[in-house]
Amino acid sequence: MGTFKAVVIEKGEGGGKGEINQRVSLQDFDEAGLMDGDVTVRVTHSTLNYKDGLALTGKAPVVRRWPMIPGIDFAGVVETSSHPDWKPGDAVVLNGWGTGETHLGAYAEKSRVKGDWLVALPAALTPEQAMAIGTAGYTAMLALLALERHGLTPESGPALVTGAAGGVGSVAVALLARAGWHVVASTGRAEEEAEYLRGLGAAEILDRQELSAPGKPLGKERWAAAIDAVGSTTLANALAMTRYGGAVAACGLAGGMDLPTSVAPFILRGVALYGIDSVMAPLPLRREAWARLARDLDPAALSAMTTTVPLADVIARGPEILAGRTRGRVVVTIA
């Protein structure tokens, strides 16, 4: 058995209240330390998601076993498999299922996982493109699918995207715009990112502050649909300004875990709130989301929202994404 390069989080002694005392470093990891699984993958690309930032910094208890290799998503090539669906050489994608949390994750040259967790890399996407989409983009598509299932179309009215310049937000803006929606992009970085967001297809830029201060239980009806990556008062205001019969897909907590809302939007306007979870989403839904991403996401928009960093640099990027200073998506090149 050999070793492979991996970012490793080790637990230190003590730590203050609410803090996790941990060390994070790039190491040679012993292959014998890989966890159980029926498929071993040579990982070529991963990404930086908000949750990876939480794991890398220890700012929230994302990591549940130590040592941990963080990284919640990867693209790679099957090396060995005893799973009936996979054989050596297959190109695969993985999102969630606890990788980087309870199961050794993606910031490594090698990963051993359950074959049931894998999705085939869509033929139209390169591994780099799949990871430019990553868990953030796949979550944006899960949110769009929920809004479509509600019966909403671009003819229903505008669509709001919050946290628009972030990963989920950027992909959501690009997907909605390409599908013909009038996209209202809410950002806290309008000065720096308005041009970027218009380039992705946003029709209107809304200052984050308009949504982040506590508002009325019901406001002016401004959009028929919303994809929210922020939570807290932003989600409450998004709901309060959703048109009669519209829907909001909630997928994030970048602004907080709370939801200070009332029942007014639900019982007076028939507004629906859909919860979006990417981690344990069933395989048929994952396959549908990846097929739609391969078909519907404009490759030029994807490339415009993507920055690429080598594995060694991802550690320093953790605090950056939590501070809301990351634009769009970050691909991590591993091999």
Ligand code: NDP
């Ligand atoms: P990013 O950091 O890339 O994007 C988050 C964006 O939210 C920022 O770019 C910023 O956008 C905005 N933001 C940040 N801090 C605040 C704040 N205090 N108040 C208001 N807005 C803020 O993260 P991701 O796109 O990777 O993830 C976004 C959220 O979605 C996270 O909470 C993440 O945990 C969640 N998520 C959930 C998934 C699920 O399965 N449900 C899967 C993937 C992500 P701007 O500068 O434009 O205002």
